[in-house]
Amino acid sequence: MEHGQDWRASRLLGNENWTLRRGEQVTLRAAQAEDGAAVRGMVEGLSRESRYFRFLTGGRVADEVVEALVAPGARGMALVVTAPAADGGAEAVVANGQFVVTGHGTAEFAVVVADAWQGQGLGRRVIGRLLQLAQAAGMRRMRGDVLSENRRMLAILRDLGFSCRRNPEDSFLHEATLAFGTAGADTVTRLPAGWFGAR
Ligand SMILES: CC(C)(COP(=O)(O)OP(=O)(O)OC[C@H]1O[C@@H](n2cnc3c(N)ncnc32)[C@H](O)[C@@H]1OP(=O)(O)O)[C@@H](O)C(=O)NCCC(=O)NCCS
Numbered sequence: 001m002e003h004g005q006d007w008r009a010s011r012l013l014g015n016e017n018w019t020l021r022r023g024e025q026v027t028l029r030a031a032q033a034e035d036g037a038a039v040r041g042m043v044e045g046l047s048r049e050s051r052y053f054r055f056l057t058g059g060r061v062a063d064e065v066v067e068a069l070v071a072p073g074a075r076g077m078a079l080v081v082t083a084p085a086a087d088g089g090a091e092a093v094v095a096n097g098q099f100v101v102t103g104h105g106t107a108e109f110a111v112v113v114a115d116a117w118q119g120q121g122l123g124r125r126v127i128g129r130l131l132q133l134a135q136a137a138g139m140r141r142m143r144g145d146v147l148s149e150n151r152r153m154l155a156i157l158r159d160l161g162f163s164c165r166r167n168p169e170d171s172f173l174h175e176a177t178l179a180f181g182t183a184g185a186d187t188v189t190r191l192p193a194g195w196f197g198a199r
Pocket of ligand 1: 053
């Protein structure tokens with residue numbers, strides 16, 4: 001089922017307009033290669049803590065890592081959340097989420113929200129969409145590595161049903177996993193039209 005599959009997130013996801021808690025309008029959509037510069041801009045603007053939580057570095061994030069945020073390879077999907085520029089210029093990317101298939105029906109995911117946009121429900125919603133995409137793509141489980149000090153991320157994931165365990169080989173990391181049950185590979189064929197937009 002995974003082989004020869006169309007891994008473009010745009011196949012499963014249209015543009016979704018969301019209103020955030022403070023009233024700002026943002027759009028969630030599939031990431032495109034052309035989003036690379038805007039995603040680099042978001043990454044450059046991250047606080048040291050956010051950069052460390054997402055990329056395990058306080059320094060410059062390598063170009064290939066940023067490229068993978070919008071083009072996660074032959075078997076993966078990526079999302080961006082954009083906001084209109086205040087001055088009418090190019091839209092800004094304010095959040096990114098992506099997953100890659102690491103084998104045996106497992107999708108490994110990560111997410112980041114620009115600091116000024118955190119705490120408004122964006123991270124939770126992006127993770128929710130990643131879960132739906134991974135499930136629709138036939139994945140059996142989602143997993144991610146989270147720094148043990150990243151209380152916010154661990155709280156969100158536990159709330160979404162993930163099991164979060166301290167990595168026995170590295171106490172700085174927690175492993176978060178969520179099994180999708182038996183729905184598996186056939187789910188996508190059973191999704192009603194508008195399924196993503198309705199949630
Ligand atoms: C982690 C991250 C993705 C969360 O996104 P976000 O948009 O800020 O989070 P949300 O607004 O969706 O959710 C916040 C939730 O976290 C919880 N939370 C917030 N601060 C918390 C804290 N200090 N301790 C515990 N839980 C906390 C609350 O339960 C809150 O839930 P609510 O929606 O009911 O208020 C975002 O903060 C981020 O990008 N951080 C830096 C990069 C990172 O850590 N990425 C994850 C790498 S694995």
